[in-house]
């Protein structure tokens with residue numbers, strides 16, 4: 009559904025994205041994970057035709073983002089990182105406007121608006137100006153808006169940033185439900201938990217480069233499935249092990265506060281880069 013070959017974006021001296029190669033199949037939930045400035049938004053902007061690549065190519069459902077941006081736009085829905093709703097309009101009016109832009113006929117438009125307001129649980133607030141909404145409600149409305157024209161592929165750039173845990177889970181449920189209905193999903197996140205809980209496959213971006221790719225399970229296996237954490241003298245040391253027995257044996261020889269736990273994607277990132285995803 010998404011094919012990316014050698015995609016590169018430079019802003020003057022900054023290489024925001026370097027030679028990305030990636031294929032994402034129909035029906036996948038794919039997560040691009042990486043710290044601030046890794047190139048996540050750049051990737052989304054290139055794939056959604058909002059920015060032009062410096063070099064390389066990408067296509068969505070067979071349509072080139074460079075040569076056929078209009079066709080690409082019909083295939084995709086986009087939930088950008090920053091809220092870009094019209095705050096003076098109501099929820100319904102925001103959807104109405106988007107439906108018109110996409111030339112959805114009036115009858116279908118009103119059916120679709122009703123369905124989507126129910127889907128994101130905003131029926132009761134449909135006729136209030138969006139300016140009064142909470143961050144979670146705005147995010148849900150942006151998801152509804154992106155789905156108006158029934159896209160094959162949905163891009164969500166940091167869909168749950170700044171939201172409280174309950175709202176995040178609600179958004180995850182919405183994403184899973186859209187996916188069950190056949191939508192291919194590419195999301196970006198710097199939340200390790202989000203990538204682990206939600207994504208079939210994850211690509212880890214660091215400073216514009218894809219440094220790892222696979223299912224969360226595969227990535228954890230690659231670096232070792234067990235971590236021994238040792239807090240001694242105010243400093244935490246980590247060591248990764250393939251086998252549990254091995255980890256236990258190592259831990260037995262340590263003094264200080266020792267914990268053995270399963271590896272997570274944060275550990276994968278630290279192992280590959282020597283840094284953490286989140287500060």
Ligand SMILES: Nc1ncnc2c1ncn2[C@@H]1O[C@H](COP(=O)(O)OP(=O)(O)OP(=O)(O)O)[C@@H](O)[C@H]1O
Nearest residue numbers: 019022024042043044045046047048049050051198
């Ligand atoms: N329009 C632009 N002009 C100049 N530099 C840019 C522009 N957009 C992005 N960059 C640079 O490209 C790099 C990647 O930025 P990008 O926004 O893609 O990162 P990100 O992974 O989305 O980060 P965040 O988690 O903060 O959203 C950064 O160094 C950024 O400063």
Ligand SMILES: [Mg+2]
Nearest residue numbers: 048049050089
């Ligand atoms: Mg970003």
